[in-house]
Amino acid sequence: MDNIEAYLDANRLRNQxxxxxxxxxxxxxTDSQYQADVQRAGQWVADQxxxxxxxxxIVETKGHPIVxxxxxxxxxxxxxxxxxxxxxxxxxxxxxxxxPPFEPTIRDGNVYARGATDDKGQMLTxxxxxxxxxxxxxxxxxxxxxxxxxxxxxxxxxLDPFLQQYEDRLEADIAVISDTSQFAKGQPAITxxxxxxxxxxxxxxxxxxxxxxxxxxxxxxxxxNALTQMLGKLVDxxxxxxxxxxxxxxxxxxxxxxxxxxxxxxxxxxxxxxLGIEDVHGEQGYTTxxxxxxxxxxxLNGIWGGYQGEGAKTVLPAxxxxxxxxxxxxNQDPDKVRDSIQKMLxxxxxxxxxxxxxxxxxxxxxxxxxxxxxxxxxAEAIGKGFGTKPVFIREGGSIPVVxxxxxxxxxxxxxxxxxxxxxxxxxxxEKFSLDDYYRGTKASxxxxxxxxxxxxx
Amino acid sequence: MDNIEAYLDANRLRNQxxxxxxxxxxxxxTDSQYQADVQRAGQWVADQxxxxxxxxxIVETKGHPIVxxxxxxxxxxxxxxxxxxxxxxxxxxxxxxxxPPFEPTIRDGNVYARGATDDKGQMLTxxxxxxxxxxxxxxxxxxxxxxxxxxxxxxxxxLDPFLQQYEDRLEADIAVISDTSQFAKGQPAITxxxxxxxxxxxxxxxxxxxxxxxxxxxxxxxxxNALTQMLGKLVDxxxxxxxxxxxxxxxxxxxxxxxxxxxxxxxxxxxxxxLGIEDVHGEQGYTTxxxxxxxxxxxLNGIWGGYQGEGAKTVLPAxxxxxxxxxxxxNQDPDKVRDSIQKMLxxxxxxxxxxxxxxxxxxxxxxxxxxxxxxxxxAEAIGKGFGTKPVFIREGGSIPVVxxxxxxxxxxxxxxxxxxxxxxxxxxxEKFSLDDYYRGTKASxxxxxxxxxxxxx
Numbered sequence: 001m002d003n004i005e006a007y008l009d010a011n012r013l014r015n016q017x018x019x020x021x022x023x024x025x026x027x028x029x030t031d032s033q034y035q036a037d038v039q040r041a042g043q044w045v046a047d048q049x050x051x052x053x054x055x056x057x058i059v060e061t062k063g064h065p066i067v068x069x070x071x072x073x074x075x076x077x078x079x080x081x082x083x084x085x086x087x088x089x090x091x092x093x094x095x096x097x098x099x100p101p102f103e104p105t106i107r108d109g110n111v112y113a114r115g116a117t118d119d120k121g122q123m124l125t126x127x128x129x130x131x132x133x134x135x136x137x138x139x140x141x142x143x144x145x146x147x148x149x150x151x152x153x154x155x156x157x158x159l160d161p162f163l164q165q166y167e168d169r170l171e172a173d174i175a176v177i178s179d180t181s182q183f184a185k186g187q188p189a190i191t192x193x194x195x196x197x198x199x200x201x202x203x204x205x206x207x208x209x210x211x212x213x214x215x216x217x218x219x220x221x222x223x224x225n226a227l228t229q230m231l232g233k234l235v236d237x238x239x240x241x242x243x244x245x246x247x248x249x250x251x252x253x254x255x256x257x258x259x260x261x262x263x264x265x266x267x268x269x270x271x272x273x274x275l276g277i278e279d280v281h282g283e284q285g286y287t288t289x290x291x292x293x294x295x296x297x298x299x300l301n302g303i304w305g306g307y308q309g310e311g312a313k314t315v316l317p318a319x320x321x322x323x324x325x326x327x328x329x330x331n332q333d334p335d336k337v338r339d340s341i342q343k344m345l346x347x348x349x350x351x352x353x354x355x356x357x358x359x360x361x362x363x364x365x366x367x368x369x370x371x372x373x374x375x376x377x378x379a380e381a382i383g384k385g386f387g388t389k390p391v392f393i394r395e396g397g398s399i400p401v402v403x404x405x406x407x408x409x410x411x412x413x414x415x416x417x418x419x420x421x422x423x424x425x426x427x428x429x430e431k432f433s434l435d436d437y438y439r440g441t442k443a444s445x446x447x448x449x450x451x452x453x454x455x456x457x
Numbered sequence: 458m459d460n461i462e463a464y465l466d467a468n469r470l471r472n473q474x475x476x477x478x479x480x481x482x483x484x485x486x487t488d489s490q491y492q493a494d495v496q497r498a499g500q501w502v503a504d505q506x507x508x509x510x511x512x513x514x515i516v517e518t519k520g521h522p523i524v525x526x527x528x529x530x531x532x533x534x535x536x537x538x539x540x541x542x543x544x545x546x547x548x549x550x551x552x553x554x555x556x557p558p559f560e561p562t563i564r565d566g567n568v569y570a571r572g573a574t575d576d577k578g579q580m581l582t583x584x585x586x587x588x589x590x591x592x593x594x595x596x597x598x599x600x601x602x603x604x605x606x607x608x609x610x611x612x613x614x615x616l617d618p619f620l621q622q623y624e625d626r627l628e629a630d631i632a633v634i635s636d637t638s639q640f641a642k643g644q645p646a647i648t649x650x651x652x653x654x655x656x657x658x659x660x661x662x663x664x665x666x667x668x669x670x671x672x673x674x675x676x677x678x679x680x681x682n683a684l685t686q687m688l689g690k691l692v693d694x695x696x697x698x699x700x701x702x703x704x705x706x707x708x709x710x711x712x713x714x715x716x717x718x719x720x721x722x723x724x725x726x727x728x729x730x731x732l733g734i735e736d737v738h739g740e741q742g743y744t745t746x747x748x749x750x751x752x753x754x755x756x757l758n759g760i761w762g763g764y765q766g767e768g769a770k771t772v773l774p775a776x777x778x779x780x781x782x783x784x785x786x787x788n789q790d791p792d793k794v795r796d797s798i799q800k801m802l803x804x805x806x807x808x809x810x811x812x813x814x815x816x817x818x819x820x821x822x823x824x825x826x827x828x829x830x831x832x833x834x835x836a837e838a839i840g841k842g843f844g845t846k847p848v849f850i851r852e853g854g855s856i857p858v859v860x861x862x863x864x865x866x867x868x869x870x871x872x873x874x875x876x877x878x879x880x881x882x883x884x885x886x887e888k889f890s891l892d893d894y895y896r897g898t899k900a901s902x903x904x905x906x907x908x909x910x911x912x913x914x
Contacts, residue, residue, distance in 0.1 A: 195671060199769045208733030214652060214784055214854030218696070218754030219745045221738040224779075225692055225757050232689025235682055237807065239675070276665030279808040281678040288676045297675030300682050301772050302763035307780060312656045312817045314782060314854075315758050322681075323764060325771060327671055350694065351736040360769045397671030397771075 001384075003136040004445050008128075012438055015128045016111075018048075019437065022086070022120050023104040023113040029064055029087035030154040038064050038150055041086045045148050048127050052134050054146075059166075061158035064150030068166070070143065071130065077142035077452045078374075081172035081411065083401055084123025084179065085152035088115035089426050096428035109434055116432035118425040122178035122418050123148060125437065129444035141452035145172055152179075156400065163408045173456060174374045175405045176447065178440060180417030183393055184265060188386045188443075190378055191415035193294065193367035193394035194402055196328035198338050199301075199360035202227070202345065203321045204353050210306070211316040221352035223320040224305040230348040231322055234298050239283035239291075241298045241326070243340050251331045253294050256370070260392055261289045293394035296332060300324045327365075327396055334362030363403045367394070368412045377450035378414045385443025416443070458841075460593040461902050465585075469895055472585045473568075475505075476894065479543070479577050480561040480570040486521055486544035487611040495521050495607055498543045502605050505584050509591050511603075516623075518615035521607030525623070527600065528587065534599035534909045535831075538629035538868065540858055541580025541636065542609035545572035546883045553885035566891055573889035574876040579635035580605060582875060582894065586901035598909035602629055609636075613857065620865045630913060631831045632862045633904070635897065637874030640850055641722060645843045645900075647835055648872035650751065650824035650851035651859055653785035655795050656758075656817035659684070659802065660778045661810050667763070668773040678809035680777040681762040687805040688779055691755050696740035696748075698755050698783070702797050706788045710751050713827070717849055718746045750851035753789060757781045784822075784853055791819030820860045824851070825869045834907035835871045842900025873900070 008015075027041035028034040042058060042065050049056040049069035059066040064087060073079075091101035091114045099105040104113035111121070126146075133140045147170070149159055163170065183189035204223035211220065235241050266289055272280060282291040291297070305320025307313040326337060338359055349355050368375060370392060382390040395415075402413045418440035424430045465472075484498035485491040499515060499522050506513040506526035516523040521544060530536075548558035548571045556562040561570035568578070583603075590597045604627070606616055620627065640646035661680040668677065692698050723746055729737060739748040748754070762777025764770040783794060795816055806812050825832060827849060839847040852872075859870045875897035881887045 197671070197771070199771070201769075206734060211732070212854060213754075213756045213758060213782060214654070214852070216732070216749065217756040217784055217853060218752055219737055219739045219748040220732060220734060221736075222756050224760050225688075225755075227760070228685040228689035228757065229692070229694065230689070231682075232685035232687070235686070237686065237805075275668070275673070275677060277663060277677060277809045278811075279678075280676055281808045282676045291676040292673065295675055297670075298682075299670045299674040299679050299773050300685065300763065301670060301770060302765050302774065303681050303684070303777065304761050304765045306757065306759035308759050308761045312658075312780065312782070313758060314654070314656070316756050317759065320760065323769065325670060325769070327674055348694075351738040352734045354735075395671070396674060397669060 001446065001449060004132045005442060007132045007136045008438070008442050008445065015441065016434060016437070019111070019121055019124055020104040022124065023111070023115055024102055026102045027087045027115070027150065028090050029151050031090055038087060042067055042150050045086050049146065052131055059162060061162065063158050066150065066158070066162050067146070067148040069146040071140050073143045074141060074452070076456060078173040078454050078456050079143045079145065079171065080448070080451060081145045081147065081170060081175040081405070082126045083175060083177045084126065084148045085119045085150065086123070086148055087150045087153050088120070089118070089153050093428060098429055106434065110431040111434055112429055112431045114430050116430050117419040117423040118430065119152065119179045121432040121437050122440065125178060125418060125440040125444045126176065128441045129448065132441070132445050133448060141448055144448070145170060159401065160404055160408065163404055167408065170409055172409065172411055174451070175411050175413040176416060177401070177413055178416050178418050180395070180415050181419040181421050181423070182417055183391050185420060186388065187265070188382050188388060188390040189393045189417060190375065190382070190390045191395050191417060192370060192375065192392050193330065194365060194399055195296070195396050196332065196334055196363045196365035196403070197325055197398045198328065198334045198341070198362040199323070199325040200341065201321065201323050201358040203319065203356040205319045206353050207316070207318050210318050213314040213316040216316050220316060221350045222316050223353055224317050226350050226353055227303065227305060227320045227322055230345060231300060231324065233348060234324070239281065241296065243298070243337065243344055245340050246296065246337065249331045249333060250296060250329055253290060257294065258290065261287065261293070264289065264391055264393070292396045294329060296329050297327045298324065330365040330367040332365060334364055338362055363398055363400065366402055366406055368414065372412065373454045374412070374414055374451065377454060378416055378447060381446035381450045382416065382443045384446040386439045458903060458906060461589045462899060464589045464593045465895070465899055465902065472898065473891060473894070476568070476578055476581055477561045479581065480568070480572055481559055483559045484544045484572070484607065485547050486608050488547055495544055499524055499607050502543050506603065509588055516619060518619065520615050523607065523615070523619050524603070524605040526603040528597050530600045531598060531909070533913065535630040535911050535913050536600045536602065536628065537905070537908060538627060538632040538862070539583045539601055539603045540632060540634045541583065541605045542576045542607065543580070543605055544607045544610050545577070546575070546610050550885060555886055563891065567888040568891055569886055569888045571887050573887050574880040575882040575887065576609065576636045578889040578894050579875050579897065582635060582897035582901045583633065585898045586905065589898070589902050590905060598905055601905070602627060616858065617861055617865065620861055624865065627866055629866065629868055631908070632868050632870040633873060634858070634870055635873050635875050637852070637872050638876040638878050638880070639874055640848050642877060643845065644722065645839050645845060645847040646850045646874060647832065647839070647847045648852050648874060649827060649832065649849050650787065651822060651856055652853050653789065653791055653820045653822035653860070654782055654855050655785065655791045655798070655819040656780070656782040657798065658778065658780050658815040660776065660813040662776045663810050664773070664775050667775050670771045670773040673773050677773060678807045679773050680810055681774050683807050683810055684760065684762060684777045684779055687802060688757060688781065690805060691781070696738065698753065700755070700794065700797050700801055703753065703794065706790060707753060707786055708788045710747060714751070715747065718744065718750070721746065721848055721850070749853045751786060753786050754784045755781065787822045787824040789822065791821055795819055820855055820857065823859055823863055825871065829869065830911045831869070831871055831908065834911060835873055835904060838903035838907045839873065839900045841903040843896045
């Protein structure tokens with residue numbers, strides 16, 4: 001690996017220049033006025049692969065194309081699927097950018113540009129690492145299959161059909177994605193667990209029009225009263241979710257996980273002051289990190305009904321609604337939770353109201369075993385690339401592509417984030433540390449080596 | 458009374474003409490473009506009193522003037538305070554009127570015009586009845602004090618100051634207001650009870666901005682969750698209000714009241730179909746009319762928080778709010794209820810949220826004893842005017858002027874409604890039955906006679 005490390009040192013600026021070239025393309029996927037730039041960015045990524053001699057395809061979809069590339073097969077070595085995206089979020093609000101979003105600029109060791117960390121910079125580390133291998137060793141120690149899409153920021157609606165269509169060619173042992181963050185500056189992390197989700201919209205309808213609350217109150221079901229009575233029962237005051245059977249399949253945290261979380265440099269005071277809250281609050285018996293990363297939750301996302309204007313209006317509203325969702329942890333079945341919630345709502349519905357429940361798509365939680373050899377390989381590679389051993393963390397959010405890889409391709413994903421929490425991924429002044437770009441590339445180069453040592457199967 | 462009845466028969470059309478004259482004035486108090494018409498209507502009412510030789514005053518206020526008139530004192534007889542208003546609601550939506558709102562038109566025995574029933578037609582019956590007495594008997598059998606305001610439809614904000622300023626001159630034994638409805642067509646009613654009210658706005662504030670529900674859910678108090686948990690506890694599933702001490706001072710319905718309500722021609726099926734609901738729902742152990750008229754209630758009037766747009770957004774909202782109110786029955790103290798609610802909310806507030814509670818003005822419920830001689834006098838008069846004995850009903854709403862008469866002048870009010878439920882009081886095509894205008898005037902003439910028989914004190 002010395003050759004490769006030396007190559008990466010020598011080509012640090014060249015790799016930076018390439019990143020800047022890609023960052024200059026305003027590949028905003030959600031806005032059709034950027035259509036040409038999205039195309040150019042896809043082409044640019046494909047050209048990277050082609051210049052390394054990889055079998056490369058630009059797969060047209062109903063939306064923006066997916067760039068697919070394969071390195072040559074390596075007998076006996078695992079196959080890695082690398083996912084990333086070349087599209088970016090819109091740059092608005094433009095007037096809050098210190099320097100223009102598509103003119104990458106270096107300040108304090110960071111490159112400022114839309115897409116710097118999400119995901120152009122992070123994605124490119126896995127191409128530049130392969131380039132280092134090719135240009136020093138002439139080949140890679142394992143086969144890599146790259147899926148770089150152009151619609152991550154507008155819903156990835158053409159990704160699942162692609163995965164289904166290319167299922168056979170996408171056969172792999174493990175997926176690698178760098179589109180998350182380190183735990184803190186100087187403390188790289190591997191995210192080994194994500195929560196799943198079930199999402200609901202609930203509509204209650206009472207009288208055909210708003211009524212006078214004096215003339216009709218107390219005799220007619222009030223949809224807003226009912227909404228609070230029904231949804232107020234989802235979680236008790238100790239933060240315990242009251243949906244029947246909800247905790248039945250929950251995988252409890254292992255002791256070593258709790259110890260690892262507890263050992264992390266997490267300051268609850270900083271957390272509170274950053275959010276502007278006086279106190280944290282959640283399920284009793286768990287720490288803040290445990291609640292965020294590894295315990296199922298239930299949050300109302302929105303609610304509405306009746307009079308929302310100024311002053312007092314004595315109305316008994318005709319209708320009301322809410323949106324709410326549960327975050328699920330591994331082994332909870334979204335369909336089972338959904339059915340249980342549906343049943344609970346039906347039982348709680350008072351007489352005289354009509355109810356409509358809309359179920360949005362659900363997804364199960366995922367977790368990669370800490371004992372997996374791929375996890376050890378990634379930890380080893382990160383240690384070598386960053387000079388610091390990674391910590392093992394989980395995430396409260398869902399990453400749909402990770403679920404898709406699990407469900408459609410049957411593989412786990414290593415989430416190796418090179419970014420930082422304060423990279424402003426969807427806001428103005430997005431940035432990416434150039435040191436981390438360099439370290440991430442080195443870690444990636446080591447990752448191919450470490451994974452290649454694993455016996456397939 | 459034969460003379461007076463004959464006079465009213467003979468002058469039926471003349472009284473109608475006078476009503477039409479008043480209805481042609483677009484006295485919309487809430488809209489300054491109608492300012493001149495409001496003035497004209499007040500003048501017109503004052504002229505009515507002056508033409509009968511009553512001591513008449515146009516009392517200027519910060520808003521529209523109050524017309525005050527007194528008939529001569531009658532030794533030993535009670536003094537009646539008549540309240541009404543000469544202003545009207547705005548006529549919008551104009552294109553839904555069959556005939557223009559300020560061109561009174563007769564169809565099917567009704568006069569259609571804005572203000573026909575609310576309150577010009579009803580109010581005028583108490584002037585025309587006095588005119589009948591004056592023009593046949595030369596005097597009234599008791600003293601009447603008229604307070605006819607011009608701001609009822611825009612908040613009556615200058616009425617209380619007037620009542621306080623004129624307190625001594627307004628000394629009276631009983632107030633009479635005709636600004637409500639009969640129980641049903643052909644079934645006149647006396648409303649002997651009104652509910653009071655306490656009204657709240659509740660604001661909860663959590664993190665300083667909306668958060669990702671995956672990353673922070675379960676660890677940070679969600680203001681919308683909290684709102685449903687707190688307000689969902691106000692009323693239980695049996696319609697019983699859970700505010701501590703809430704029922705302590707409630708005056709239970711008397712057996713004869715329950716019997717009277719039960720004997721009314723009230724069809725629950727019609728009620729349900731009119732409101733478009735499949736079932737009624739309320740406090741267990743009480744009928745629909747009992748719930749509406751004589752049991753305290755608690756209704757959420759509005760609620761909001763988080764994402765209200767289309768589709769799924771996984772946000773943990775930064776803030777949420779609601780408006781809610783309790784309707785109170787006689788003997789419940791609004792201040793005590795308010796304090797109890799405040800305390801309950803403080804106890805239910807989860808950690809990590811800030812709460813603001815805004816208390817709007819409260820008012821107690823009022824009820825006039827069924828045994829009051831004034832009640833008997835009114836029943837007798839209505840029986841004679843309408844040819845049908847009135848039923849005794851209560852109302853779930855509040856009428857602030859009734860509370861003000863009770864609190865500032867220490868007198869009860871007889872609510873003698875000549876209107877009908879379907880008179881479209883605040884909507885297009887407001888109407889008033891000309892038969893009921895005539896019968897109401899006759900009942901009013903009898904009322905002066907019947908009340909005059911009561912020994913003061």
